[in-house]
Amino acid sequence: MPDALLRTVNMTKRFGGLVAIDSLDLDVLPGTIHSVIGPNGAGKTTVFNCIMAFLAPDKGEIWFDGERIDGLTPDRVAASGISRTYQNLRLFRNVSAIENILVGMHLHLRTSWWSAVLSTRANREEEREAHREAERLLHFVGLRGRGDVLARNLSYGDQRRLEIARALATRARLIMLDEPAAGMNPRESRELMVFIRNLRDERGLTVLLIEHHMQLVMNISDRITVLDHGQKIAEGLPDEVKNDPVVVEAYLGTRKRHPAEHA
């Protein structure tokens, strides 16, 4: 078995008395689609926040590609090759779609601000190339020709696509998607499924996915981790997890509490 690309060891996060993540060991293998599922409030988004260094875990370690990344600032984590999207869309709303992507490309643009002031040849060429790549990314997520639209004027589904494009623009090796199918209609979710598979198969990316849409998760995941109240209650292949009585119990238990859950 290859080494994990992302590994958390004994990761714990408390909010006051609430244990949002409880000693979580998570191994995400390179080139896989790894899903994290669990009822509302299980701590899934908190896992992302801890990895991305938005939150500092109280205990435990986080390793990425053989390097310890807990304790770094978010920009350093991003530079190490991790990128994410947000459950409640966080685009730069007041700028155009293409500018959102260009910001995402920040990490691998090299020329300095004074070369922009002097408008050096290197700077102009880099900018031109950056715009071309941004256009390619727009095309890749299905937003071709919509580059000049303000992000907030895109439809909900398009905003989700744009957020993914922005995350891809960092050229991260691990992409963390937080409920990308939320608010999408069935056709859009099917397209998304194909799209996520492409990320793995064509771009060779590793995907860490939080998703409530069970059909989607079961269809595309290589591996699934189930959280409940911050604890890992099951892990394995989709079929193993699907039939695990503990998982069924956790989901049924919460369904009574959350009748609106769309599993």
Add this chain to the structure above:
Amino acid sequence: MSFEIVSSGFQHRQRTGTPLSQALKTGIVFGVLSLYLALVGVYLTFDKSWVVVNVLSMGRTLLFVVPLLAGVQFARLNRSQSRAVQLGGTLLVGLIVGGFTACLLPVILFGNLRVMFVALSSPLAKMLALGLTPVLGAAVLVAGSAAAALFGALLTVMSPTVRRPITVGLAALAVVALLQEVLQLILRGGGAAFSFITRGLFQYGGLTVRGAIIVFVAAALVSIVVARLRAPFKARFAELPPGAARFLRQAGIVILLAAIIFFPLIGGSFVAQVFLLVGLYALMGMGLNVEVGLAGLLDLGFVAYFAIGAYTIALLTADSPHALASMSFWAALPIAVLVSVAFGFLFGIPVLGIRGDYLAVATLGIGEIVRVLVLSDVAQPLLGGAQGILNIPSPAIGSFELATPTSLYFLTVCCLALATYFAFRVQDSRLGRTWMAMRDDEDVAQALGINLVKTKLLAYSIGAAFAGVAGAIFAVMLKSIFPHSFQLLISINILALIIVGGLGSLGGVIVGALVLIGLPELLREFGEYRFLLYGAVIVAMMRLKPEGLWPARIRRRETADA
């Protein structure tokens, strides 16, 4: 973020209510406005200057402009009502406004509120009574207000082809009257060619009756001609190929810009002095715009960098015991910029982790710390304390000394042009995008690999550099500097001008500086009421044009989309 208020703007509320209640409301609102203007002394102060010399004072005009505006407002709200309702309502509005104002007469004559309101003096009573006996004066005042309201309402409902020449004529009259001092100065500077215009329109202190009529009629005629030519001209313009149209538009902008830049040459040294000040504020505005407009970092201590630039020049060039060196201005200028940048960097560090509204308070503190330090006994031997540093020599090119306001103005224009170009380049660069991302969502920006520390410190440093240049020119303009020249008020002025101009817009910085710094200087009468004007302009702007006079590209798009 704190200036979301600025960008989101205020919604115009849907007005409802019967014409009667609206008349009452409008009357009371404008009546209170009139009372306010009387109590703070605006009427009395403006009574000293003339619209038409010895015939009509500005104060008296204002006295009737208020009910006139009330009439306009009422007529606007009641366009769809019948003529009778409009007439009755307008009269009521005018009577209420006039009544409010007239109420001051007995208050002044029989009461004694001067302890609280200095303006409530017998000269004000005389002015309100229009030079008549109190009773008769009050009656004329109320009747006149009603007439003014009626005139305002009439203007509102009449057809635009008639209205436009009248309003344009009146507006021109107002502008010429307000600017008469400067205009006379400029025209005198123009030599014999203009002297017949001067004699034809003005006498000492303002317009003559003949002059007023000429100005009104001329402006009205021009407006009629323009209205006639406008449609065919627009049609022709639309037919032009897009390239030519763009060229014409750009040529227009260039010509306008050149006219503004070279205006002080014909305007004489007073105008040059005003424009110099505008230029310095615009330069600082460029800097603060980098911090606030582009990077979203509210900074109320900005004056500190201005002061640091000025003090560096003073210390390095002055012929004074405090001087550390006796360099030329040109050698000291880059050092002043570097020192400002260093302090921008330094002061940026403690506020790195502070966001939003708290940032305003923290930077405010930093600005004050600098001022207090300069004034303190500790720094006295080095910086001269309250006595400041004197004898700062003017910059010289060869044997030519840049000592006049005009020459310093051109120095400022050059620096401003450089700064504008710099800001223009940076805002569309990777750094500009980084700032924009940080302004929109700091956390997300950071998660995309943006180093917030570096990005913020760059914004502070670049902003400080522009302010440092402005400070350097300021020092040689005054030839001596004192700590009291660097008040918090300057930071607030700069913030106000970039907001009024349009946050994040380079053109807006210049427009904002012209409006908020230039106008009050040209309008001497406003001197005392500068901040009243500020407040009024800003509130009006936020209501009518929250994106600024010259909106940034992005904001323009935002409001267009909205």
